[in-house]
Amino acid sequence: MKMAIIGAGKWGQALYHAYSQKNDVVISSRHSKAIENFVPMSEALKCEYLVIAIPAQFVRGWMEENFVDHGQKILVAAKGIETSTGAFLNDVYGDFVSADRLAFISGPSFAAEVQKSLPTALIISSTNHELAQTYADALPKFIKGYVSSDVVGAEVSGAYKNVIAIAGGVCDGLGLGNNARAALISRGLVEMTRFGEAFGAKTETFLSLGGAGDLFLTASSTLSRNYRVGLGLAKGKDMDEILSELGEVAEGVPTAKALHKIAKEKEIYLPIAAEVYAMIEEGKDPLESVKDLLD
Numbered sequence: 317m318k319m320a321i322i323g324a325g326k327w328g329q330a331l332y333h334a335y336s337q338k339n340d341v342v343i344s345s346r347h348s349k350a351i352e353n354f355v356p357m358s359e360a361l362k363c364e365y366l367v368i369a370i371p372a373q374f375v376r377g378w379m380e381e382n383f384v385d386h387g388q389k390i391l392v393a394a395k396g397i398e399t400s401t402g403a404f405l406n407d408v409y410g411d412f413v414s415a416d417r418l419a420f421i422s423g424p425s426f427a428a429e430v431q432k433s434l435p436t437a438l439i440i441s442s443t444n445h446e447l448a449q450t451y452a453d454a455l456p457k458f459i460k461g462y463v464s465s466d467v468v469g470a471e472v473s474g475a476y477k478n479v480i481a482i483a484g485g486v487c488d489g490l491g492l493g494n495n496a497r498a499a500l501i502s503r504g505l506v507e508m509t510r511f512g513e514a515f516g517a518k519t520e521t522f523l524s525l526g527g528a529g530d531l532f533l534t535a536s537s538t539l540s541r542n543y544r545v546g547l548g549l550a551k552g553k554d555m556d557e558i559l560s561e562l563g564e565v566a567e568g569v570p571t572a573k574a575l576h577k578i579a580k581e582k583e584i585y586l587p588i589a590a591e592v593y594a595m596i597e598e599g600k601d602p603l604e605s606v607k608d609l610l611d
């Protein structure tokens with residue numbers, strides 16, 4: 317099938333590699349890149365099947381400025397929540413296209429490993445089963461694709477695990493040990509499940525690849541940018557230094573702010589996300605955060 321990847325960052329390029337195995341795929345981005353089949357945005361937008369790998373905070377602005385509606389379907393590859401509004405990406409994209417044209421890809425998947433064709437399993441979620449199946453069937457042999465109808469569960473788990481991954485990096489950076497990390501990850505899973513349920517997500521989604529799978533991966537690996545943000549916080553670095561050293565997107569940072577806003581409005585108890593927010597936004601000492609979590 318004819319597809320276009322939009323956003324040639326780490327994940328966009330890895331998805332380009334993956335989807336190119338069985339399909340006719342082009343790629344485009346804000347800045348021109350020396351990648352085979354890189355095309356101007358106007359040409360990419362004419363493909364019926366799009367995969368958009370633009371970070372969550374830039375989606376609305378990019379859609380307003382660039383999107384031309386030809387009836388395309390969109391596979392959303394970002395994992396985040398819009399900070400300015402607290403909106404989930406299905407609502408942000410939903411302002412431009414109907415829900416039956418939207419699907420979401422989630423699951424444990426470091427771009428660097430997908431780029432090397434290492435075995436991976438992912439979930440494609442959509443309210444339109446046929447669309448989810450189409451994007452899943454187009455995946456290469458080295459990726460096992462599952463489908464789900466729980467869009468909110470996929471979105472919340474993909475976004476929330478980035479915030480817990482920051483906490484995981486703090487925990488390891490402070491040398492708190494394996495017991496502490498296991499406690500953090502399992503309480504993080506409970507916390508993100510509780511948050512998702514408040515928005516109608518299915519509990520079982522949080523135990524799937526997109527929930528527990530992606531959380532275990534990112535909250536315990538230096539391959540994760542969000543985990544590395546946590547390592548930097550544990551070393552006492554400030555956020556500007558951490559983000560400039562990282563040089564790539566860490567969605568957990570804006571997502572922690574979005575969760576803080578939503579939790580306040582809806583009165584949802586999110587203790588780990590609240591501590592991540594306090595370390596990022598208020599410069600709280602990570603050791604104080606650990607103490608408060610243990611209390």
Ligand SMILES: NC(=O)C1=CN([C@@H]2O[C@H](COP(=O)(O)OP(=O)(O)OC[C@H]3O[C@@H](n4cnc5c(N)ncnc54)[C@H](OP(=O)(O)O)[C@@H]3O)[C@@H](O)[C@H]2O)C=CC1
Nearest residue numbers: 323324325326327328345346347374394395426427564565
């Ligand atoms: N890397 C990974 O392992 C995975 C990442 N993801 C998710 O995918 C999303 C993208 O991450 P990733 O590719 O790794 O990030 P990168 O930092 O590698 O790349 C970011 C991409 O976003 C584009 N971009 C940045 N700002 C804007 C803007 N204002 N308008 C339009 N495009 C913009 C960049 O375009 P340009 O280069 O042209 O400037 C680039 O293509 C994130 O939500 C992330 O959580 C999900 C699963 C795995």
Ligand SMILES: O=C(CO)COP(=O)(O)O
Nearest residue numbers: 423424425426540541542
């Ligand atoms: O989502 C990811 C893996 O599934 C990538 O995580 P990071 O953005 O923290 O690197």
